[in-house]
Amino acid sequence: SYELTQPSSVSVSPGQTARITCSGDFLTRKYVRWFRQKPGQAPILVIYKDTERPSGIPERFSGSKSGTTVTLTITGARLEDEADYYCFSAADTWLFGGGTKLTVL
Amino acid sequence: QVTLRESGPALVKPRETLTLTCSFSGFSLTTRGMCLNWIRQAPGKALEWLALIDWADDKYYSRSLTTRLTISKDTSTNQVVLKMTNVDPADTGTYYCARICSLDSSSSYWGQGTLVTVSS
Numbered sequence: 469s470y471e472l473t474q475p476s477s478v479s480v481s482p483g484q485t486a487r488i489t490c491s492g493d494f495l496t497r498k499y500v501r502w503f504r505q506k507p508g509q510a511p512i513l514v515i516y517k518d519t520e521r522p523s524g525i526p527e528r529f530s531g532s533k534s535g536t537t538v539t540l541t542i543t544g545a546r547l548e549d550e551a552d553y554y555c556f557s558a559a560d561t562w563l564f565g566g567g568t569k570l571t572v573l
Numbered sequence: 574q575v576t577l578r579e580s581g582p583a584l585v586k587p588r589e590t591l592t593l594t595c596s597f598s599g600f601s602l603t604t605r606g607m608c609l610n611w612i613r614q615a616p617g618k619a620l621e622w623l624a625l626i627d628w629a630d631d632k633y634y635s636r637s638l639t640t641r642l643t644i645s646k647d648t649s650t651n652q653v654v655l656k657m658t659n660v661d662p663a664d665t666g667t668y669y670c671a672r673i674c675s676l677d678s679s680s681s682y683w684g685q686g687t688l689v690t691v692s693s
Binding site for chain 1: 610612619620621622625633634635636669673676677678679681683684685686
């Protein structure tokens with residue numbers, strides 16, 4: 469099926485590791501991008517090509533893939549990491565996952 | 574420097590056609606590999622990809638909205654237009670244009686979005 473499935477929410481305490489997953493049958497043959505979006509702002513790219521980090525994105529952000537699941541990991545989450553996170557890929561068309569609200573408290 | 578700016582009506586009546594324009598600078602849609610997307614977000618909801626047009630004038634649409642969408646480009650004015658027919662209150666949201674043309678590139682540019690409300 470052409471869907472990307474994310475958990476609706478993830479909660480961690482500051483300094484803990486946050487992991488957000490994104491699953492899709494076609495992800496074995498397609499890369500994923502991860503976007504972060506804060507309220508009232510346009511999304512920004514935090515991971516591309518499954519595991520690559522754009523310049524300017526802190527090292528605590530990393531990506532990994534296993535089979536049909538990709539994972540965004542934030543090691544040592546900070547209060548400012550609280551946001552909505554979306555995975556993005558291409559099946560027959562581009563599509564986003566349903567988004568994950570990360571709470572850091 | 575790449576910039577994108579969305580424009581269009583803030584309020585549209587149900588069953589009307591919504592026309593949105595993305596004005597861009599810093600690149601050309603005649604350059605191989607370039608593209609522009611339209612993406613929307615209903616209030617409190619997830620991002621939803623709508624359409625893409627590329628340098629070769631190839632067009633791609635969301636499967637769920639393909640019958641209602643038309644995307645076009647004007648390379649002389651550096652604009653991309655999205656038309657959405659027969660709008661409904663469920664089409665209310667912020668509409669973004671974004672330059673996202675591949676999954677293996679770090680290139681990612683978004684406009685600030687334009688809020689469209691569908692209401693009578």
